[in-house]
Amino acid sequence: MTKDLQSCPFSSGKLGERFRPYEQDGMFEFLKEARESEPVFYNEELSCWVVTKKNDIQAIFRDPDRFSASNSQSPINAFSSEVQQIMVDGHYTREPTQANTDRPKHTRIRNISGQFLNTKRFAQYESQVRELTRQQIATLEGKNAVDLVEAVTYELPAKVLFLLVGVPQEESYRVKKWSDNTFNMTWGKPTEEDSIDGARGLVEYFDFCKSVANSRLKTGLENGFDGDDYVSHLLRTRNGDDEVLSMNEVASLIHGVLAAGHETTSNGSASLLWALLSDREQWQKLVKSPALIPNAVEEGLRYMTPFITWRRLTLTDVEIGGVAIPKGSAILMSLVSANHDEDSFECPMKFDVERKNARQHLAFGNGIHFCMGAPLARMEMKILLEELTQRYPNMRLDEEDTIQWPLNMGFRGPVKLKVDLGE
Amino acid sequence: MINVCWVYPDGTEHNASVAEGVNLMEAAIANDIESIYGECGGSMACATCHVEVDETSGVAAGQPFAMENEMLDMVESGRTPTSRLSCQLVASQELDGIRMKVTW
Numbered sequence A: 001m002t003k004d005l006q007s008c009p010f011s012s013g014k015l016g017e018r019f020r021p022y023e024q025d026g027m028f029e030f031l032k033e034a035r036e037s038e039p040v041f042y043n044e045e046l047s048c049w050v051v052t053k054k055n056d057i058q059a060i061f062r063d064p065d066r067f068s069a070s071n072s073q074s075p076i077n078a079f080s081s082e083v084q085q086i087m088v089d090g091h092y093t094r095e096p097t098q099a100n101t102d103r104p105k106h107t108r109i110r111n112i113s114g115q116f117l118n119t120k121r122f123a124q125y126e127s128q129v130r131e132l133t134r135q136q137i138a139t140l141e142g143k144n145a146v147d148l149v150e151a152v153t154y155e156l157p158a159k160v161l162f163l164l165v166g167v168p169q170e171e172s173y174r175v176k177k178w179s180d181n182t183f184n185m186t187w188g189k190p191t192e193e194d195s196i197d198g199a200r201g202l203v204e205y206f207d208f209c210k211s212v213a214n215s216r217l218k219t220g221l222e223n224g225f226d227g228d229d230y231v232s233h234l235l236r237t238r239n240g241d242d243e244v245l246s247m248n249e250v251a252s253l254i255h256g257v258l259a260a261g262h263e264t265t266s267n268g269s270a271s272l273l274w275a276l277l278s279d280r281e282q283w284q285k286l287v288k289s290p291a292l293i294p295n296a297v298e299e300g301l302r303y304m305t306p307f308i309t310w311r312r313l314t315l316t317d318v319e320i321g322g323v324a325i326p327k328g329s330a331i332l333m334s335l336v337s338a339n340h341d342e343d344s345f346e347c348p349m350k351f352d353v354e355r356k357n358a359r360q361h362l363a364f365g366n367g368i369h370f371c372m373g374a375p376l377a378r379m380e381m382k383i384l385l386e387e388l389t390q391r392y393p394n395m396r397l398d399e400e401d402t403i404q405w406p407l408n409m410g411f412r413g414p415v416k417l418k419v420d421l422g423e
Numbered sequence B: 001m002i003n004v005c006w007v008y009p010d011g012t013e014h015n016a017s018v019a020e021g022v023n024l025m026e027a028a029i030a031n032d033i034e035s036i037y038g039e040c041g042g043s044m045a046c047a048t049c050h051v052e053v054d055e056t057s058g059v060a061a062g063q064p065f066a067m068e069n070e071m072l073d074m075v076e077s078g079r080t081p082t083s084r085l086s087c088q089l090v091a092s093q094e095l096d097g098i099r100m101k102v103t104w
């Protein structure tokens, strides 16, 4: 166990009032106390019912008839009217298509995107993902002290996604910045000034997605839609029919995949490296036995879940863990708590790359919305570890540098990760 | 209760009795069968409970449902004529004695 996870618990008082959803310090102790004493509690700050046990959360995920996903990406702090106006003026018409959509629309779209976002298709990208990973790692040559977030994990997953979406790699930095902004606007605590700036960013980001959709449509109409990228697949399936998929849905899907697909993997990768390097024995195991890497990836996702929380909305009166919750309530599922539930994982605070049931975590959700990018994220993280453990087996965490986490109630991963490459 | 058997790639067999009405993905998870994950919870949106039914046991694989059929095409290890998503196989007397090969 590392010292960061042990730090002081939230002060005493009523559980719901002591919940600090944006902060990392004391999070694990607090959630443990909640699982033991009040596994379902109300938090006024977020106006949410917080659910902390794995079984309860899994049951919610598997019950789309009673739990809508429509609120899963709503800004936790509502936008001001000025911010909303910027978005109206900027024709920000992004619409729910996947994670925050219910059936039947969700099914229609998932069936189309699933023809592309699936294990088999992702496997075809394996050698290209490895090549991109090697190129990224090659930028470390000749250095000794580096911030792995900045140098590797921040941009790499975006480059992989660009390959799938068919967008030039030069755009990746711009898209990363827009995504950071989106995540801060949705799950963070931006000031009004940040939000106004942020809203302009959201507009630019969606304009970019619309332009990708429209330019691919134009070349498609001229030369046929035979591209092997995701956007060409969507346009081919659409075949000019709005009932199948509208152009606004195509742009929203591009936005969706660009947003969902890399910040998560960036955070997951950085957290995994941090956990491994915090306990060198675990790192050493992977250096010696690369066959353990796929399980280490699962353990990383369990231990430091990239989306610590995910939301649902009750469509009827429900009872969760014996607590009556009325229709129309927001439910905050603590995925990180589920993944540390003593009833499901033995010694949950121990990071163990050989844990037998590591993959039973809920980091990718569960049920009809189960993450479509999971096989890709797993592959990316596996390749990154294979390459890093072989190229820099003596890598160490820079002890001087204390780890920092973003102020975010949904989204967690180290802001930077300073290491000594051990060369 | 019916008897079911999962066979690993190395040929080792794992047997269990399963109550009627329980789907065989859930049964696999309850029995710690490796490489069956059931990540979509039985909604035919992933293929992490894929099995190949060994028809020599006398139990037929049956016909996959339409949605299941599409997912089976995406199985990474490749689909076979007796491939099924085990979440769609519900324990019943008809399936008593079923043998399923697990792939990874």
Ligand code: HEM
Binding pocket: A061, A069, A098, A099, A100, A110, A117, A256, A257, A260, A261, A262, A264, A265, A268, A306, A307, A310, A363, A364, A365, A366, A367, A368, A369, A370, A371, A372, A373, A374, A376, A377
């Ligand atoms: C470590 C990396 C990732 C994590 C932790 C993650 C996590 C999640 C979670 C928690 C959900 C919601 C699941 C639910 O409601 O049951 C989700 C949905 C989704 N994810 Fe991921 N994700 C990751 C990577 C990716 C990647 C790389 C892609 C794209 C290639 C992707 C695409 C999607 C899509 C399209 C959905 C919506 C699925 C639906 O609603 O049917 N994700 N992801």
